[in-house]
Amino acid sequence: MTDMRGAAIRLSSVTKRYSEHQPPVVNDVCLEIAAGEFITLLGPSGSGKSTTLNMIAGFEQLTAGDILIDGVSVASLPPYKRGLGMVFQHYALFPHMTIAQNVAFPLQQRKMRKRDIQRRVDDVLDLVGLAHLRDRLPGQISGGQAQRVALARAVVFEPHVLLMDEPLGALDKKLREQLQGEIARMHRELGITFIFVTHDQEEALALSDRIAVFEGGRIEQVGTAQELYARPASLFAAEFLGESNVFHGMITERRGRVSLVGEGFEVLTDDGRAGLVGTAGVVVVRPERIRLTVGDVAVEHDVNAMTATVTHIVYQGSYRKVAFRTDAGTTGSAREPAGAESSAMPGDRVTLCWRVGDGVIVPAQSVPVVGLPGDALVESTS
Amino acid sequence: MGVNRHANPALRLFSVLVGSFLIAPILVVVPLSFTDKDSFEFPPRGWSLHYYERFFTDPAWREPLLASLKVAIMVTLMATIIGTLASFAITRSRRRGVAVLQGLLLAPMIVPNVIVALAIYTAFLRWGLVGTVEGLVLAHVVLALPFVVITVSAGLRTLDPRLERAAASLGASPLATFRLVTLPLIAPGVMSGAVFAFVTSFDEAVISLYLQSPHLRTLPVQMFTSVTSDVDPTIAAGSTVILVVTTALILLPDFLKRRAPQ
Ligand SMILES: Nc1ncnc2c1ncn2[C@@H]1O[C@H](COP(=O)(O)OP(=O)(O)O)[C@@H](O)[C@H]1O
Ligand SMILES: [Mg+2]
Numbered sequence: 001m002t003d004m005r006g007a008a009i010r011l012s013s014v015t016k017r018y019s020e021h022q023p024p025v026v027n028d029v030c031l032e033i034a035a036g037e038f039i040t041l042l043g044p045s046g047s048g049k050s051t052t053l054n055m056i057a058g059f060e061q062l063t064a065g066d067i068l069i070d071g072v073s074v075a076s077l078p079p080y081k082r083g084l085g086m087v088f089q090h091y092a093l094f095p096h097m098t099i100a101q102n103v104a105f106p107l108q109q110r111k112m113r114k115r116d117i118q119r120r121v122d123d124v125l126d127l128v129g130l131a132h133l134r135d136r137l138p139g140q141i142s143g144g145q146a147q148r149v150a151l152a153r154a155v156v157f158e159p160h161v162l163l164m165d166e167p168l169g170a171l172d173k174k175l176r177e178q179l180q181g182e183i184a185r186m187h188r189e190l191g192i193t194f195i196f197v198t199h200d201q202e203e204a205l206a207l208s209d210r211i212a213v214f215e216g217g218r219i220e221q222v223g224t225a226q227e228l229y230a231r232p233a234s235l236f237a238a239e240f241l242g243e244s245n246v247f248h249g250m251i252t253e254r255r256g257r258v259s260l261v262g263e264g265f266e267v268l269t270d271d272g273r274a275g276l277v278g279t280a281g282v283v284v285v286r287p288e289r290i291r292l293t294v295g296d297v298a299v300e301h302d303v304n305a306m307t308a309t310v311t312h313i314v315y316q317g318s319y320r321k322v323a324f325r326t327d328a329g330t331t332g333s334a335r336e337p338a339g340a341e342s343s344a345m346p347g348d349r350v351t352l353c354w355r356v357g358d359g360v361i362v363p364a365q366s367v368p369v370v371g372l373p374g375d376a377l378v379e380s381t382s
Numbered sequence: 383m384g385v386n387r388h389a390n391p392a393l394r395l396f397s398v399l400v401g402s403f404l405i406a407p408i409l410v411v412v413p414l415s416f417t418d419k420d421s422f423e424f425p426p427r428g429w430s431l432h433y434y435e436r437f438f439t440d441p442a443w444r445e446p447l448l449a450s451l452k453v454a455i456m457v458t459l460m461a462t463i464i465g466t467l468a469s470f471a472i473t474r475s476r477r478r479g480v481a482v483l484q485g486l487l488l489a490p491m492i493v494p495n496v497i498v499a500l501a502i503y504t505a506f507l508r509w510g511l512v513g514t515v516e517g518l519v520l521a522h523v524v525l526a527l528p529f530v531v532i533t534v535s536a537g538l539r540t541l542d543p544r545l546e547r548a549a550a551s552l553g554a555s556p557l558a559t560f561r562l563v564t565l566p567l568i569a570p571g572v573m574s575g576a577v578f579a580f581v582t583s584f585d586e587a588v589i590s591l592y593l594q595s596p597h598l599r600t601l602p603v604q605m606f607t608s609v610t611s612d613v614d615p616t617i618a619a620g621s622t623v624i625l626v627v628t629t630a631l632i633l634l635p636d637f638l639k640r641r642a643p644q
Contacts, residue, residue, distance in 0.1 A: 059547055079550040080559075086551035092544040096566050105562075106552035157553065 006036035006193035007160035009056065013065035016051050016217075024063065026051050027217040035070075035160075038187050038194040040204040043214030044240070049197045052214075053165050056195065058082050069161070080109075085154035085162040089169045091146040093138035099149050100125070100134040106157040124156045127189075128182070144175040151186065161193045168203065180206055201241050213237045229286070235362050238284040245290065245332035251281035251361060258361065264328040267304055271361040280364040289358040290334035292322055292342045293351045302356045310348045324350065408625065415618035422613060433619040443616055446604035450584055453515060453600060457522040457583035462576045464523065465530025466568075472531065473538040484531070491528040495588045498525070503592040513595025521593060522583040529582060530575035537571025573635045581628050 010033070016026040026048040033039050041049040054060040056067055058079030066075050074082050093102050100121050107117045125131040128148040133141055141149070147167060154162055167183070168176040184207055187194050198204055204211050205225045213220040213228065213236070221233040225241075232238035235246065249262030258276075260267045260283045267283045299305045308324040311331070315321075322344055323333045334352065336342060344350050410424065415433055417426035437443045465487075472484045490498055502521045503512065511517030541564065549559040565572070587602035594603050601620065608617050 057547075057551055059550070078556075079547070080553050080555055083553065084551060086548065088544050088548060090542075090544065092542065092548035094545060094548075094563055105549070105554070109553035109555075109558060153552065163551075 005160060005191055006034075007070045008035040009033040009161065009193065009195070010068040010071075011052070011056070011065070012068065014052065014055060014062055014067060015064040016048070016055060016060060017063040023217070025217050026055070028065070029217075029219055031212055031219060031222065033193060033195065036191050036193055038184075038196065038207060038209045040196045040198060040208040040211045041214055042198060042201060042204040042211050042240070045199055047214040048217040049199075049214050050165055051217075053163050053195065053197050056161075057084055057086055057163055083157075083159055085157070085159035087147070087150050087154050087162070087164040087167045089166040091138070091143075091150045091170075093146055093149055093153070095138050098135050098137055099130065099141070102138065102149060103153045103156050106153065110157060120156055124152045127186075128152045143171055144179065147171065147179060148182070151183070155186065155190060155192075159192065161195065162190075163195050163197075165197045166199070167196075168200075169198075176203070183207060205241075211241075213240060215240075231360055232284055232362060235282050235284070235364070238360070238362060243287050243333065243335075245285045245287060245330070245334075247283045247285070247330055247359075248364065249281065249283075251276045251279055253277045260359075260361065262328060262330075265306060265326065265330075267359055268302075268356045269359040269361055270357050271359065276361060276363060282362050282364050283359040284362060285332075285354055285359050287321065287333050287335040288319075288337075289354045290332075291353045292324075292334050292336065292344050293353065294342060294344050294348050295351070297351045297353065299353075303353050304356060304359065306352045308350055308352050310344050310346050310350055312346050313344075324352065326352070411618045411621040411625070414615060415622045417615050417618075420613070420615070422615060422618075433616045434623075436616045437619040437623065440616070443601075443604060443620060446599045446601045447620070449515075449598060450601040453518050453522060454580050454583040456515075456519045457526055458576050458580040460519065461523045461526035461530050461579040462572060465527050465575055465579070466534050466572055468527070469531050469534035469538055473535050487531050488528045490525050495525075499589040499592045502589060506593065512593050513598050515598060518590060518593050518598065518600070521589045522586055525586060525589070526579035526582040529578035530572075533571040533575040533578065534568060537568035541567055570635055570639055573638065577631045577634060581631060585624065585628065 009031075011029050011031040014026060014029045015024050017024045029048075029052060031039075041052060043049050051060060055062055058074070058077060058081075062075050066073050068074070069082070069084075093099075094105065097105065103121045103124060104117050107120060112120075121134070122131060125134055128151060130145060130148055130152070133145060133149075138146055138149070147170075150167070164183075168179055171179065180203060183194075183196075187207075196204075196207060208225065210222060210224055211228055212222045215236050221228060221237045223231075228237060228241050232241065232244075238244045239246070247260060247262055247265070247267050249260040249265075249267070252259055252261050258269055258271055260269070260281055269283060296307075297305065306326050306328070308326040311323045311325055313320055313322050317338075319335050319337050320341055321333050321335055322342075323331070325331050342350070413425055414422060416429045416431070417423065418428035418430035418432060419426065437447070468483070468487055472480055472487075499521075502524075506512045506517050506521070509517075511520070545563055545567070546559050549563045550556075554562065585602055586600075587606055590600045590603045591606065594600070599607075601624070605617050605620060608614050
């Protein structure tokens with residue numbers, strides 16, 4: 001396992017259409033993946049993650065766009081010539097071959113010498129801790145072991161890129177966490193590029209250097225977990241990753257400060273996205289940013305304050321979640337760490353406070369999908 | 383095949399009756415074949431292996447047996463290869479014409495044999511294929527294809543498509559993937575198809591009757607001629623041989639499956 005290095009991958013306006021009559025399943029996706037990076041394609045089921053991954057692997061043809069690996073287009077290469085490792089959700093081990101034969105398969109395809117194959121297979125089975133199962137058949141091992149074998153088989157030939165499509169989706173929670181740890185370790189030790197597909201935000205947050213949020217065949221936002229959490233680019237990204245309080249209104253500018261004016265309330269921000277001024281928008285505030293005080297408080301400078309009623313409280317071990325409804329009618333929640341709780345109880349009148357800098361402005365709608373009947377109407381009236 | 387031990391006794395009795403009704407007449411030929419008389423007297427009074435000797439040595443019987451074996455082996459090879467490839471087209475292609483192709487391939491199973499035979503006969507007369515081994519093989523391949531297509535397609539449909547993708551991602555060319563992954567996994571279906579193809583050709587009588595010539599006569603044709611023209615218990619010996627061979631062949635895939643690991 002020496003000398004492995006990752007490859008850089010570039011998706012350039014990648015588009016996939018299965019039928020002329022339907023919108024594209026993957027729509028103009030552009031993404032730069034650095035060599036050795038761990039990137040996760042995160043999104044709900046049906047958002048086009050697998051299709052994108054399959055186009056990188058070569059199992060699906062591109063309708064438009066290009067895919068470059070280390071600067072070379074691979075769009076017309078068949079999958080077996082791309083040299084990428086791949087791990088599937090349901091392991092896809094060859095049922096008629098032993099574990100060792102499964103792992104040896106890619107090396108035999110590369111016409112390696114028998115002795116070298118044997119040594120490499122032993123090494124990589126040691127790496128995943130399954131050397132003692134080498135002569136079993138895939139039907140005779142557990143799901144967690146099978147996925148480890150699949151990982152071993154996908155990296156034994158030292159690919160520069162490893163693709164994984166919901167590899168932990170079929171495992172229970174405990175095994176999932178354990179294998180997450182092993183995948184992270186393999187990424188560190190091998191130093192190759194990992195492209196990981198999941199619909200599980202916790203998994204994405206735990207593993208990735210960067211996350212690309214997919215929705216409706218498009219990438220909504222790409223960034224590190226912190227960037228996505230602190231600065232969501234769209235309402236979808238905000239709500240898909242973590243919890244959010246969402247205030248709807250019109251974005252206005254007053255005395256150099258952008259604020260959101262809703263029905264019966266105003267939210268100040270220091271968000272500088274002047275381009276959105278004059279449009280319908282949303283301010284997103286993460287629950288742990290909201291401070292709750294029972295009764296009225298003196299409003300400080302640069303702090304938003306809003307009165308609300310506590311509707312219910314959920315205890316979640318290290319913190320408690322206080323759900324509220326503001327006087328203006330917005331429902332949401334605040335998160336209070338254990339030991340630092342307010343005394344708010346259901347039915348209490350409270351004041352919500354958060355710093356102006358903690359609210360993020362995003363457009364009310366995500367970017368409209370071109371070509372749908374509804375959009376023409378919007379475009380002609382705006 | 384699992385037998386339900388708690389099945390309704392009446393149902394079991396009924397099944398045994400139907401089974402005996404279907405099988406008993408066939409089994410009559412077994413004792414008949416060991417007779418020492420030149421007649422179909424049943425049950426036979428004396429026993430001998432005389433007619434077996436005759437079956438395997440008399441050219442009137444041996445030639446048709448060899449012809450049948452030769453034809454059946456060629457049919458098995460051709461039908462298995464063509465049928466397996468066709469099954470790939472049928473199960474993998476997304477084109478619309480595929481349903482038509484499948485219908486055409488399976489048609490010989492539904493269209494009465496006499497009609498198929500007549501059609502083949504008239505066509506082969508023009509093409510000069512009547513009375514030739516090639517002609518007989520082609521005709522039998524048409525009859526045998528449906529069995530291969532059905533068994534192999536069933537195997538392909540239950541094959542996890544991700545296995546082939548996995549093989550490709552590991553660097554296996556389409557040919558290597560087929561040889562190392564797909565074929566071993568659909569082998570039971572291919573095996574059954576091959577057995578059915580062999581048996582279909584080996585005991586086919588109608589088309590073989592039309593296409594026969596003095597130099598090319600298959601075993602079923604010889605048996606048909608024998609039973610309609612003279613009283614010769616050799617036919618019973620021949621029938622018993624066919625019975626044993628076909629039964630063994632039909633049970634073969636099941637037997638192999640049971641011996642295989644897993
Ligand atoms: N072979 C196909 N033909 C037509 N539509 C497809 C095909 N494969 C996937 N789709 C559609 O493409 C969309 C995206 O699928 P997929 O990439 O599998 O999503 P994800 O992996 O994010 O759940 C889905 O709406 C799915 O129905
Ligand atoms: Mg998917």
